[in-house]
Amino acid sequence: MRCVCAADFCSLSFQRPVAPICGKDCLFDGVNAVNKSNKIFVAGHSGMVGSAVLRRLEAEGFGNIVMRARAQLDLTDESAVAKFFAKEKPDIVVVAAAKVGGIKANNEHPVEFLLENLRIQNNIIHSAHESGVRKLLFLGSSCIYPKFAPQPIPETALLGGPLEPTNEAYAIGKIAGIKLCQAYGREYGANFISAMPTNLYGPNDNFDLETSHVLAALLRKAHEAKLRKDQKLIVWGTGKPRREFLHVDDCASACLLLLEKYDSPEIINIGCGEDISIRELAELICDVVGFNGDLAWDTTKPDGTPRKLLDVTKLRDLGWKPAIPLREGIARTYEWFRVNCV
Ligand code: GDP
Numbered sequence: 001m002r003c004v005c006a007a008d009f010c011s012l013s014f015q016r017p018v019a020p021i022c023g024k025d026c027l028f029d030g031v032n033a034v035n036k037s038n039k040i041f042v043a044g045h046s047g048m049v050g051s052a053v054l055r056r057l058e059a060e061g062f063g064n065i066v067m068r069a070r071a072q073l074d075l076t077d078e079s080a081v082a083k084f085f086a087k088e089k090p091d092i093v094v095v096a097a098a099k100v101g102g103i104k105a106n107n108e109h110p111v112e113f114l115l116e117n118l119r120i121q122n123n124i125i126h127s128a129h130e131s132g133v134r135k136l137l138f139l140g141s142s143c144i145y146p147k148f149a150p151q152p153i154p155e156t157a158l159l160g161g162p163l164e165p166t167n168e169a170y171a172i173g174k175i176a177g178i179k180l181c182q183a184y185g186r187e188y189g190a191n192f193i194s195a196m197p198t199n200l201y202g203p204n205d206n207f208d209l210e211t212s213h214v215l216a217a218l219l220r221k222a223h224e225a226k227l228r229k230d231q232k233l234i235v236w237g238t239g240k241p242r243r244e245f246l247h248v249d250d251c252a253s254a255c256l257l258l259l260e261k262y263d264s265p266e267i268i269n270i271g272c273g274e275d276i277s278i279r280e281l282a283e284l285i286c287d288v289v290g291f292n293g294d295l296a297w298d299t300t301k302p303d304g305t306p307r308k309l310l311d312v313t314k315l316r317d318l319g320w321k322p323a324i325p326l327r328e329g330i331a332r333t334y335e336w337f338r339v340n341c342v
Helices: 048-059 078-088 103-108 110-130 165-188 214-228 248-261 278-289 313-317 326-340
Strands: 040-043 092-095 135-139 192-197 199-201 232-236 245-247 268-270 294-298
Touching (some): 048 248, 103 110, 110 165, 110 192, 135 165, 165 192, 192 248, 214 326, 245 248, 248 268, 278 294
Parallel strands (some): 199 245
16 A cells, blocks of 8 residues: 555656555645546547546546537637536636647737637636636646747746747737736635646647647658658758657646646646757657658748757656656657557
C-alpha cells in the first residue's frame, strides 16, 4: 500500500495513490483536494488536449466526467453555456476548448483567433463562477510570452515586452483568459488556475497542412513524400527557430497533477525543458518516417519567434516530469496518424 506523497511515482511520472492517504504533505489532504466522484467538465474534450485529459482522467478512475460535443453545446453562445452550467453544476472545469492553429493560420486570421477564444473562455469562466465551480484549470500557451523573452522562459516574463506578431491575437486572447481567472480569484476568491503548455503534439492533432503546427505538418509531409518517392521535402522558414515539444499525454498528466496540487493564481508552465531547432526536428521526423530525400527551405514563410523554451522549475518542484521522449512520441504519433488519417 502506497501513497503519492511518499514519492512513489510510477514510470509515467505521476500516478494517483493506490492506497489511502497517509497524512503529511499528501496530495489529498487539502480542502481543494480533487476526488474521483467530483463532477468534472472537460471543455473541448474532442480536441488534442481535451481528449488527452479525458483519457487520463478515465485511466485514473474518475467516473463523473461531463462532456458536450460542439453540436450539443456551442461554447461561443453565452446563454447556452450559462444554461449548461446552471443545470450541470460541475465541481471542476478544465478549459481545453480553444481555437488553435499553426503559424500560417494564426498569421492570416487574427480576428477569428482573438474573438473566438475570448468568447469561449469568457463564457466558460464566467458561468463557472456563477454556478459555484470549485476549481477551474485554464489552459493557455507558451506564445503568451514576449517574442524576446529570456530563455528558458520563466512565468514572470509575462507582459514584459512585445509579442510575436504572427500569433499576437491568439496570445492576447489567452492573456485575457489568464487575467480573468486571476480577477475572479482576487475579487471573489475563486480557485481558477492557469497553466501554459509548450508546443504540444500527439493523437488528435490537426494534420491539415494549412492550419497545423509544425510537428504534425512535417509528419504528414514526410509520409506523403515517402509514398511519392519525392527527392525533397519543403520545410517553412529557415529551420533556425528553436521549439520545445511535449507529448500531449505528458501535458495531461501535468494537468491532473495541477488539479490536485496547485492552487495559486500565478500561471505555471508545462514543458519538458528541452528544445530543438526546426531543422533538427525535420531531420528527426524524416528518420522516424523513413523518408530519405533532402530538406528544402521555403524562406518566403515566416520563422515566427526565434526561440520558445519554457522554464519548468515550478512544475518540476511539484514532483512532475515528462515520461515520453521526443523520438518515441513522434513514432507513436506517426502510428496514430497512419491508423486514423490515411
Ligand atoms: P509557432 O510555434 O507558433 O511558430 O507555430 P508552428 O508550429 O506553426 O511553427 C513553428 C516553426 O516551424 C515556424 O518557424 C515555422 O515556420 C516552422 N515550420 C516549418 N515547416 C512548417 C510547416 O510545414 N508547418 C508549420 N506550421 N510550421 C512549419
